[in-house]
Amino acid sequence: MDNSEEVREFLTSRRAKITPERAGLPAGSRRRVPGLRRSEVAALADVSVEYYAKLERGSLGGVSPAVLEAVARALQLDDAERAHLLNLAQAADGSDALTRPGRRATRQWKPHRSLQWTLDAITAGPAFVRNGRMDVLAANQLARAFYHDVHATPSNQGNLARFNFLDPASRRFYPDWDLFADTSVAILRTEAGRNPHDKDLHDLVGELSTRSEEFRTLWGAHNVRLHGTGTKRFHHSAVGELTLAYEGLEMAAEPGLTLTVYTAEPGSPSEEGLRLLASWAATEEAGTTTAVPGPY
Secondary structure: OOHHHHHHHHHHHHHHHOOOOOOOOOOOOOOOOOOOOHHHHHHHHOOOHHHHHHHHOOOOOOOOHHHHHHHHHHOOOOHHHHHHHHHHHHHHHOOHHHHOOOOOOHHHOOOOHHHHHHHHHOOOOOEEEEOOOOEEEEEOHHHHHHOHHHHHOHHHOOEHHHHHHHOOOHHHHOOOHHHHHHHHHHHHHHHHHHOOOOHHHHHHHHHHHHHOHHHHHHHOOOOOOOOOEEEEEEEEOOOEEEEEEEEEEEOOOOOOOEEEEEEOOOOOHHHHHHHHHHHHHHHHHHOOOOOOOOOO
């Protein structure tokens, strides 16, 4: 991915989101841009217009942390956007190769036995490991059953983004499909900033851009986000509606990988749904039946 183009489009898109009123500036009556002018961002960041214009053209190599922070403040970037800007700057000057541990290719990575034991020890909720490309790399029994639709179509290749945008089953599995689509693209965009030389990621983005108009539109928005905790709704073909909380934990021993665990509120219908799913998963993996446990 072209780092200078990424920088240019990211900074331009963030500038377009900040209105003069939000920045504490007079709006005026003859504005030709939807957000701030370059000169206004430069003034807010206390740099020259020429220097900021150079940054927005994609030249972040060698920019000091103080200037990056000033630009982040001027554009009112959130934590995820600030981190993304820093990652883009590191990639621009080559420091990412020195500060970031190397990532293994997906096809070569296998979970340590102890990691699989840890996943298997989690029995009350789906637990799985994914990378920044949203490949599911390891999972417990309940997660395999939970993502049955993802793995049912071989062309998904165990990838949650492919499932989201290319598999019609995702429209049922995700009742809030638009929210999941936004999140998927934001995770991929964040990974592109962290790891711009990932060929597998580049190929995935190219595939999704070619095959999905929704993906192309969302990718062009340059939104990023931190995806650590929250609540999501699902509709599983075997057990129906589930409202689950999730926690995403960065794995210190495997940089770039995230362990995600879904849980249900104690005593809720969703908790009962997960128990039912666990029972179904056990019979499925034992090969005793393929029937769903309820009329869903």
